[in-house]
Amino acid sequence: MTSVIEVRNLSKRYKDKLALDNVSLSIEKDTIYGLLGRNGAGKTTLMSILTAQNFATSGQALVFGENPYENSRVLSRICFVRESQKYPDDATPTHALRAARLFFDNWDQKLAERLIDDFQLPLKTTIKKLSRGQLSAVGVIIGLASRAEITFFDEPYLGLDAVARQIFYDRLLEDYAQHPRTIILSSHLIDEVSNLIEKVIVIDRGRILLDEDTDAVRGRASTIVGDAAKVEAWAAGREIIHREALGRVASVTVLGHLTDADKAGLAAADLDLASVSLQQLIVRLTQNAMQAASAESITTAAEEVR
Incomplete structure (x- = not known):
């Protein structure tokens, strides 16, 4: 183009x-x-x-x-x-x-x-x-x-x-x-x-x-919902941009396109898969970037104090 x-x-x-x-x-x-x-x-x-x-x-x-x-x-x-x-x-x-x-x-x-x-x-x-x-x-x-x-x-x-x-x-x-x-x-x-x-x-x-x-952006992130322990085990090692928990139920929003094997694993673990809208993805990415920037500022300030 x-x-x-x-x-x-x-x-x-x-x-x-x-x-x-x-x-x-x-x-x-x-x-x-x-x-x-x-x-x-x-x-x-x-x-x-x-x-x-x-x-x-x-x-x-x-x-x-x-x-x-x-x-x-x-x-x-x-x-x-x-x-x-x-x-x-x-x-x-x-x-x-x-x-x-x-x-x-x-x-x-x-x-x-x-x-x-x-x-x-x-x-x-x-x-x-x-x-x-x-x-x-x-x-x-x-x-x-x-x-x-x-x-x-x-x-x-x-x-x-x-x-x-x-x-x-x-x-x-x-x-x-x-x-x-x-x-x-x-x-x-x-x-x-x-x-x-x-x-x-x-x-x-x-x-x-x-x-x-x-x-390309659509489908770039997914939300996984279910038993907190199973959700955390499944999401281990993945890039998480949002996390929520209520009692024994948790949800995580992860970046990355899911493979057929990923989806089969979710079904086997009795975990629910939800799509993420463009607005939700942008909001989560922005929030994640803000948190990262805040953490970087705190680290920089601490180093300056030293």
Whole structure:
């Protein structure tokens, strides 16, 4: 596959906070990515650097093989829908959409009009008087109708109810099938977007925790439930990312694809096997990384005391 974004050893520091820590990744052409992670993990910082709205402290970020800063050849092919997008006080959705239509060469006015109707967006109300959901709808419409070669959606669903979010997902998939492009979707609603994304990137504390095909991630972890002694015996030597116990019953979540022999062993030991959703896996991996980082900090502090 052809890469449209190449990031190498990218770091960003804000005074005493390291927002991005030696990040390296490739973003492929005509693929839907999920950029996932907790608040403050570094997702927005990364997208801001890639769209030339922020500067890296060190490292390199190339978009279409070029530095995006003050580069009209690159920026005219990118759309960045920010969660905190600002508009002039007297601007209406009509003004915002007309401006977008002038900027994006692939703009589809018919799609924009269809989305306006789908989201029931009041075009003549000033944007500062729109609800949180209506403001999000403005960004979603621009992002989809722009048909930019690379489109970033930073938490695009905020304020949208379940019906409106489903409209967004449906229209995104429908238009992507007809007009493929690269889409990077930053979201906290992992299970909702898990069927949309083809590749998943998880960022935590400014570091890449996971960067894989979504299909490869599914089945990467399993939860084993049953008699505590049997569970612990079966899990011995495996990488455990979560453990729970209640009386004589225990459950462990282990990394690694299970073989037929593994499954036969579970059945013979009368242990239950449960799948782990993408959201559960990411939550457990993030928690595990946090615990490891905390343990490392404690060890470092102890060594400094010595």
